[in-house]
Amino acid sequence: MNWTILKTEEDYTEASERLMDIFHAVPNTAEHDELELLSLLIEDYDKKRYQLPRVDVRDIIKAKMQERGLKNKDLEPIIGSKSYVSSILSGERDITLRMAVKLRDFFNLPSDLFLQAQS
Template sequence: MVMKVIKTEKEYQAAMSRLEEIFDSKKDSKTADELELLSLLIEKYEDDTSPIDLPDPIEAIKFRMDQLGFKQKDLAKAIGLKSRVSEILNKKRKLTIDMIRKLHDTLGIPTDVLIKEY
């Protein structure tokens, strides 16, 4: 397959078909480099045509709290009073820069998610 930037859905489908054919290539085989390049081209096309928007920051906080088994009191240790946490989780109070930093450190949520408007 000739490697070139994927610009159309037809080219994308052809690239996906080829990817399926060579997917199980051995690391040092002739098709290993083709597999890697094709994967990058497909990823670029998908990023350009179907960008995924960042999640709502409050929903991200709730999701991560659930994953970690955190309660509001656990979050209060990081960002202040339990009542403040409640206001934030109910979208009645905006996150401050300091809160964003502490949430990033405590929950591991990327700052670009936390600074998004909600």
């Protein structure tokens, strides 16, 4: 089949079903090329139609703190003084690049979370 940009849910369903049929295609074959094309078309359709909600990195940090049983004072070595930690977590101050790196490493978070917060 000659695939084009997916415009309808029917197109999307058809492409998804075909992708599953050829999922284990052997590299360097026409089927594998079709698989790669379908992957791109499906990804494009998903991005245009299904927006994931933005997550506030502060909420993620608070959830990680709760998960680990941490208090605000436990972040003082990473962020700074008690009042600074409080103002960061409340949203009164922005997370700096230096803090983002330290928080990313401390909580093992993806860097994208911090980039998303800035856009």
